[in-house]
Amino acid sequence: MSASNSAQIHKNTQRLDQICATVPVIPVLTLDSPEQAIGIGKALVTGGLTVLEITLRSNYGLSAIKQLKKALPEAIIGAGTVLTPEQYDACVEAGADFIVSPGFTAELLHHGSRSAVPLLPGIASVSEAMQAMALGYRRFKLFPAAVVGGVDFLKAIGGPISDLKFCPTGGIKPTNAADYLALNNVMCVGGTWLTPTDAVQQGNWQAIEELAKQTCTLTSS
Numbered sequence: 001m002s003a004s005n006s007a008q009i010h011k012n013t014q015r016l017d018q019i020c021a022t023v024p025v026i027p028v029l030t031l032d033s034p035e036q037a038i039g040i041g042k043a044l045v046t047g048g049l050t051v052l053e054i055t056l057r058s059n060y061g062l063s064a065i066k067q068l069k070k071a072l073p074e075a076i077i078g079a080g081t082v083l084t085p086e087q088y089d090a091c092v093e094a095g096a097d098f099i100v101s102p103g104f105t106a107e108l109l110h111h112g113s114r115s116a117v118p119l120l121p122g123i124a125s126v127s128e129a130m131q132a133m134a135l136g137y138r139r140f141k142l143f144p145a146a147v148v149g150g151v152d153f154l155k156a157i158g159g160p161i162s163d164l165k166f167c168p169t170g171g172i173k174p175t176n177a178a179d180y181l182a183l184n185n186v187m188c189v190g191g192t193w194l195t196p197t198d199a200v201q202q203g204n205w206q207a208i209e210e211l212a213k214q215t216c217t218l219t220s221s
């Protein structure tokens with residue numbers, strides 16, 4: 001790792017710490033239209049969840065990042081499900097404040113280590129964490145958290161490798177979020193439960209705002 005990459009990734013770690021300290025939960029969103037994006041985005045931010053992850057799982061994802069960066073200047077907008085350097089660049093161009101990937105390739109990690117927009121790479125094992133650590137990464141998404149051991153995995157990895165911090169996602173719900181948030185190595189959690197399908201289909205943004213408000217009261221158990 002060159003000296004400049006090492007300085008950049010250190011800065012990116014600090015920026016991720018700031019972002020993840022803002023909220024207990026980052027809603028993971030798949031948005032299909034401008035109406036949906038603004039309805040859901042406004043509801044979540046008004047409800048107090050000011051950090052959003054907009055995935056590239058829908059065709060509208062990239063445009064939604066652009067739209068909400070303009071419409072909700074008080075929000076921090078991340079791009080999720082970023083799989084390639086090309087997608088990374090497109091999200092930066094769209095205005096994303098941070099980038100999330102479900103896993104990583106060497107190419108993606110190298111790209112993230114040179115970017116001023118921080119990458120939160122996904123890992124699912126200790127060896128993956130070690131590979132990314134070799135490039136300077138210290139902050140990770142644990143994905144799919146519940147499948148790979150959840151709270152037990154995080155407790156176990158905190159023994160041998162204590163300077164890592166995680167945003168676990170995948171299987172986190174209101175019923176188990178506090179167990180994750182109680183761990184020293186968890187910064188915040190992510191999940192899709194803030195946008196239940198029926199509320200989204202009915203355009204019931206008020207229900208989503210209420211859910212966000214309840215979620216903001218979540219602390220460690």
Ligand code: 3PG
Pocket residue numbers: 028080102143169170171172190191192193
């Ligand atoms: C993610 O990309 O983080 C997950 O799809 C979130 O998983 P969940 O639907 O179990 O919250």
